[in-house]
Structure formats: structure tokens, C-alpha cells
Amino acid sequence: MENHETKKPLVIILLGPPGVGKGSQAEKISSHLHLPHISTGDILRENIKNSTDLGKKAKSIMEEGKLVPDALINEMAFDRVEKADCKKGYILDGYPRTTAQAEVLSKHLGKDADIKVINFFASDETVATRISGRLICKKCKTSFHRAFKKPKKEDVCDKCGGELYQRADDHMDTVLKRLQVYKEQTEPLIQYFDQKKLLKTILCEKGMDEIFNETLAFLK
Ligand code: AMP
16 A cells, blocks of 8 residues: 555554564554565564574574574565565564664665554553463464464364464563563664654554554554
8 A cells, every 4th residue: 555645655664562463463454455464573484494594593592582683684674675565565563673673774765665653552461461372373374362362173273274383482481581672672662763753552452453443543
């Protein structure tokens, strides 16, 4: 969905702690606005699965709940957003995650994009509960939850029949580390984008549809 007035691509950046529901909202925005959903976490996991050089470098860092170095991530993200399907815009889920990444991205985009940033917010308690019950489809990456979004058949994806699994970094000890890393390294981006008047905070202690409606209202 490029902006009809400016014809600039729409770049939607989703901020928020792990487990807040960014990925699920990104999927909904993606199908509603016909923009690709770009999750740096998913790209990294794909690299790990395929044992690429990047995957080998990222694996242990991700398992510890830490951040993969900025230079690797920036290169990987730019490679992706230069693809043809990103011409009209795209949704960034999990990128940028540090001030250094945000600065490189802002420079890369310059004035050639309409940037909208959504800060999804929920309490630590809520996100820890959500994340530790999360199940992901190995095939199509759709997420489910042991308590809140149960698949019809245990451990089987409703959408594609793929096998559901719990991500290695969704175990409670790693979740706590990821929340700490989020607070230290990613939360400063809220102020960074707020100062540029690009950001809207949406509280996520409510139903997915309500969150989605608020999200769309901001994007229109
Ligand atoms: P996610 O699927 O977004 O929760 O990301 C899973 C893991 O991938 C994170 O805990 C980081 O180790 C790594 N990762 C994903 N995106 C980034 C990023 N923008 N910068 C650094 N590391 C990242």
C-alpha cells in the first residue's frame, strides 16, 4: 500500500517486547494491506535451518537471548527490503532493535519513505505468560498458544497441517534474558521515533481484533 498522495512506499516498523503479539499483528496487517511481513527473527531462523554462514554465527547468540551484531543484521535486512515485493512498502517486525540499527535504517530510507512506527505495549507479566506458551508452525510459521490460541488438533497447525514446536528461545530462562535485552537496547527506540513524531503506542492487554483495529486506524 503505497501512500496515494506521496507515492512513497509505506514502511511500517513494529516495536514491542518479545511475546507482545507483534508477529500476529504483522500477519494481519500484511494480508490486509498486501505488504510483505519481514521478520528478522524468521530470516535468521531460516539461515540457521539452512546452516548458512550467517546462521552459524547467529545460532548461539539467539539461543542465549542476545542480539546478533548490528552489521550482520543491517546487511541481511537491506538485502531483503531491496527485493521487488517491497517496492510499495513493507512491515518490519523485529527490526530495528538498537539505536545504531535505527540510525542506519533512517539514513537508508532518507526522505523516500513514509515511516509509521507502532509501539505495542504490555506488562512484563503478560508477555512472559504469552511467550512461554507460544507454539510455532515449522512450515508456515503461524503462531498458536497453549492457553489462548489452541490449535484444533494438538501440535498440528490449523492452517497447513505442519508440526508445531516451541522455539528454543521461548523457554522461560531465555525469555527473561530477552526481556532484559529489550529494555536495555530496544526500548530507547520508542523515544527515538517519538521525537520524530512517527510513533503511536498501542496497549496490548486486550483482544487481537481490537488491537488490529487501532493499528489500522493509525496506518490510514
Ligand atoms: P524474534 O523472532 O524477533 O524474537 O528474534 C529472535 C532472535 O533473533 C532475537 O532474540 C535476536 O537474537 C535475533 N534478532 C532478530 N532480529 C534482530 C535484530 N534486529 N537485531 C539483532 N538481533 C536480532
